[in-house]
Amino acid sequence: MKKKISLSIVWTMVASSVLMLFAFFTAISWRQEVLQIRYLEEYIDQVLVTAQALANKHYDRKEYEFKLEQTIQFMPTRTNTLIFAIDATDGRMLGLSANNEQRVELQEGQTDAQRLQELKGLLDGEVHKLKINKKNACIIVAEKSGIIFGVCVDSDEEWTSTLFYLVLMGSMLLVGTVAVIVVLIYRMNRSVIQDVVSLKEGIDQFLSGQREVHFSANGTPEMAQIAQSMNKMVNTYDQKSERTSQIISMMGNRVAVFEYLEDLHQVFYSRNMPGMFEMTPQQWEERLMSQIQEQEFNLNVDSGDTHSQRHITESGRVVELQYTFSGNSCFGIAQDVSEQYENHKQLSEKLKQATEQAERDALTGLYNRQKSTLWINQWIEGQKKEGTMLLMDLDNFKRVNDEKGHPEGDLVLQITAKVLEESFGEEDVKARLGGDEFIVFMPYILSDEELQKKLNAFMDNCYKHLEPYYRNQQLSVSIGVAFVNDEIHNFDELYQCADAAMYAAKRQGKNRYYINEENNVCKGNTCNMCKGNCMRRRRLFND
Structure with a gap:
């Protein structure tokens, strides 16, 4: 020391x-x-x-x-x-x-x-x-x-010459430092170090299990005060140790208990505590002390409050640890809740599966109409009024069913769903509304260039995966695009705009997309001149 x-x-x-x-x-x-x-x-x-x-x-x-x-x-x-x-x-x-x-x-x-x-x-x-x-x-x-x-x-x-001067000054400084160190160590040894060594020896004896330990220091008033505080700590330990023994005898072996004394930074526990966590006593003590040092146990909470932690053992058992505080002490009870946890886990899994089945289209795995409608309505009702809907269906899909059979038609729908998943991000809502009708809702607005690039890439990807059907049954994809704005209040209104756009794409010859920048809901085969400035009329009727 x-x-x-x-x-x-x-x-x-x-x-x-x-x-x-x-x-x-x-x-x-x-x-x-x-x-x-x-x-x-x-x-x-x-x-x-x-x-x-x-x-x-x-x-x-x-x-x-x-x-x-x-x-x-x-x-x-x-x-x-x-x-x-x-x-x-x-x-x-x-x-x-x-x-x-x-x-x-x-x-x-x-x-x-x-x-x-x-x-x-x-x-x-x-x-x-x-x-x-x-x-x-x-x-x-x-x-x-x-x-x-x-x-x-x-x-x-x-x-x-400068270096010579520095070496000379450094040598003088070194000699002076050595002299100061010698004097300082001598004075420290007489006034402090001896008391520090004495206190450390007493602490070692106390932590090794000896109860009759008395701390004393005579060098300085500060060291004497430290010795007095250590003697108070010994008395505190005697009281806490007796209380822990009473708790263990009352609880028996059905549960495990522990007590942590902050003053001594020591933990005391029932014999079955390490086994419940599938650890050796040393491992369990090290784990608990590590949690305390890393402040996983908050020792600054109000006295009497109860807190809990859940631990998974190596074999998969679940142990719930509840602990409370009293002054500078922490008391804890551990219970094996593996059976209850497993029952709850199975119930949660079944509930999750049921929810998934209720929200997903059984054939493609995409969201169904109900889920997509609910999600888009919630988004539109929010504060951020922006978003893009792509409504699409498969041109001449009926020929696939008629010529190749319904199982082949189902395969085409599944491939289309896969292309949707590959072409759009996780934040985009992808759904099958029914039959050969699909939607993609992007909760943001792209620039014209970015939007057209994404649409072209998707249509190319569809052709790549469905090429035989494009050649033999003239399959293709028509897409209508509409946007969320201040005039759109729900899914149905946005769908009508996208549906009108998809109708325009089909009227232009299919296998293409139409971007409904005006959110026009008109589907007329002739133009009644209902608007003075109508982009749809210019595109479809060259007027």
């Missing part, structure tokens, strides 16, 4: 030292970079002032270049600083500071023209980082009187 606490202190101090060292390194690095930029900016300003002074003396070009070379050569610089001047027209080197490397190469083997071009790209008044003479360097360049002046500093050399 002492070792763990000491190690935690050591690691805390070490982590703090590392963070401090990192922060220090970051600050020094930032400061070094700022100073380097300032150094280069001041140096280039000095060089430009010197160049301007020479230009003011009105030398001829040749004499000016000679004076410039002499001036730059004898300018005082540090060993890691290089000053140079290059002709801005032909890239010739006009001058280099004397106590530095006597070349300026930005790229290995580059010509004067290539170097000049690259330097011109740096004429923005900013400090740039790049390789110069195969070394990391910072450079600033400026142009004056047709000459490019540059000052660069060897970054590697600068960082070497």
Whole structure:
């Protein structure tokens, strides 16, 4: 215990030292970079002032270049600083500071023209980082009187000195940290750690089953208060343990019971409890404690409230666990309800099957007229007034029954239902209204392009699956499309619009669809000019 606490202190101090060292390194690095930029900016300003002074003396070009070379050569610089001047027209080197490397190469083997071009790209008044003479360097360049002046500093050399400084400071910080750790551990050991170890030993004895345990601590008032609280917890356990024993003796073996004491984070249970869950005692304890830790048991509910959980064992048995709370304790009773659960399951399954049979068409498995009518009415009565109905039937379906027989006709209906399932989504309502009449209700509105694409794909899919009947019995599909709007109040009104559209599709020659954009319910074979602007009249009668 002492070792763990000491190690935690050591690691805390070490982590703090590392963070401090990192922060220090970051600050020094930032400061070094700022100073380097300032150094280069001041140096280039000095060089430009010197160049301007020479230009003011009105030398001829040749004499000016000679004076410039002499001036730059004898300018005082540090060993890691290089000053140079290059002709801005032909890239010739006009001058280099004397106590530095006597070349300026930005790229290995580059010509004067290539170097000049690259330097011109740096004429923005900013400090740039790049390789110069195969070394990391910072450079600033400026142009004056047709000459490019540059000052660069060897970054590697600068960082070497900085790194030495950081290592020195880090060593001093490490020595100081070690000293603080030693003093802190010594003081903690005298005032806290001994009491902590004593309390832990008492807790271990208590949890191992010993009842005569007394906690004491003399280091600090806080530790003494903790010891007093632990003694109260022992007394609480004695009272709860007696109550649990009484419950078990009253219930016998017909049911299983348990008690959880939050103060001790301990659980006590009757012997038959693990077997009821088909677990070992250790497995059952681990499961219950895991549920408590994951808050599947809400320990913050009102005292006296009863709650229940249902568990399925590996063999399929159903165990219902009911539990209630009293103060900081939880009491639970487990009962095997497998038989009742199985009876309820069978009843629910039969009810589900009966409901399915009442809602589904027996031949195709699609919804029947009653179910689809109910669903669409409920949708239209809702707040969202949108939706699309596709009403379709099979052209010349009677020929299939007459020539191939009714079993073959039933097969065609089943194939059509399958194509509907494949062509439309799960959210779309697909139903057989009777005979060879089907509907699809999409609870949304598609764009004209999307709707036509879906309709064409469906009709192609029908032909693909029913091709022999298309060829031999001239089978086809005619579809009428209508839309839910504010004027549609129920299934029947929407159906009338879709039916009129399907009639128009058949009148145009069958094997096609008609989109009733106006929700027109007219089925007349002649036009009575009932509307001034009638799309149906234009399409069917070319008027």
